[in-house]
Amino acid sequence: MEVYVRGARSSTQDWIRAQQIPANQLPPLNEEQKAAAQREKVSEEEYARSEYARQLSQMKLLQRMLKFGRWLNAKVEVRSPGSQIEAIELDTLAGKLEIKAQDDRETVDFEIDEDLVERFLTTGSDEAEKSLFRLLDVFLPQQQVAKAS
Amino acid sequence: MKLAGQRVVLFLSEEGEAFFHKVANVRSLSPVIAEVVETDDLGIWVRARQKAPEWVLLLRWEYVLGIEVQEEKSKVIGLRG
Numbered sequence: 595m596e597v598y599v600r601g602a603r604s605s606t607q608d609w610i611r612a613q614q615i616p617a618n619q620l621p622p623l624n625e626e627q628k629a630a631a632q633r634e635k636v637s638e639e640e641y642a643r644s645e646y647a648r649q650l651s652q653m654k655l656l657q658r659m660l661k662f663g664r665w666l667n668a669k670v671e672v673r674s675p676g677s678q679i680e681a682i683e684l685d686t687l688a689g690k691l692e693i694k695a696q697d698d699r700e701t702v703d704f705e706i707d708e709d710l711v712e713r714f715l716t717t718g719s720d721e722a723e724k725s726l727f728r729l730l731d732v733f734l735p736q737q738q739v740a741k742a743s
Numbered sequence: 744m745k746l747a748g749q750r751v752v753l754f755l756s757e758e759g760e761a762f763f764h765k766v767a768n769v770r771s772l773s774p775v776i777a778e779v780v781e782t783d784d785l786g787i788w789v790r791a792r793q794k795a796p797e798w799v800l801l802l803r804w805e806y807v808l809g810i811e812v813q814e815e816k817s818k819v820i821g822l823r824g
Contacts (some may be wrong), residue, residue: 603748603749656821663824687744
């Protein structure tokens with residue numbers, strides 16, 4: 595399974611962490627970022643700290659999406675043998691997860707609201723899990739076993 | 744649109760601008776570049792770079808005329824697992 599995070603956002607925790615590391619440990623800015631710093635009238639160091647915070651948060655989001663993806667894929671495999679999640683891409687600005695799955699016949703694309711996933715990952719709530727399963731019912735329905743007469 | 748965690752350009756009303764520059768102690772004029780912490784019914788909670796990292800300010804919606812967000816389509820990271 596492949597997992598992607600599109601765009602970046604920074605959490606308060608990572609922002610604080612980025613303010614605390616020595617300037618010589620900050621990742622260097624490329625020309626585009628230097629120009630952006632100039633445009634935004636902030637020092638290159640300040641801009642680099644902000645970029646670093648975003649990188650930290652982006653990596654955490656990626657790990658989080660991987661954990662969720664593995665969980666979701668395990669559920670899909672049990673509910674619909676032969677189906678699997680192939681890729682998950684979190685669009686940070688839209689707040690949606692774009693899911694690419696494969697059932698026994700075709701590729702299936704669908705979206706999950708990031709808030710729902712976050713509610714599930716932070717509370718483990720039954721209600722959130724049920725909502726996720728309802729989405730699977732629509733896009734990757736459980737296979738019906740035909741009864742032999 | 745999920746603004747939390749995004750870096751945005753805020754276009755504020757005159758009143759909002761005066762309030763922001765007074766409270767944040769920022770000399771430069773609008774637009775204001777800030778990191779969004781959260782949005783809710785009250786307004787937009789922002790962190791201004793000029794202040795301490797833990798400093799967060801609520802700008803009420805009536806102060807905000809517009810928000811510019813640069814979508815970073817190219818900024819994609821991924822892994823296989």
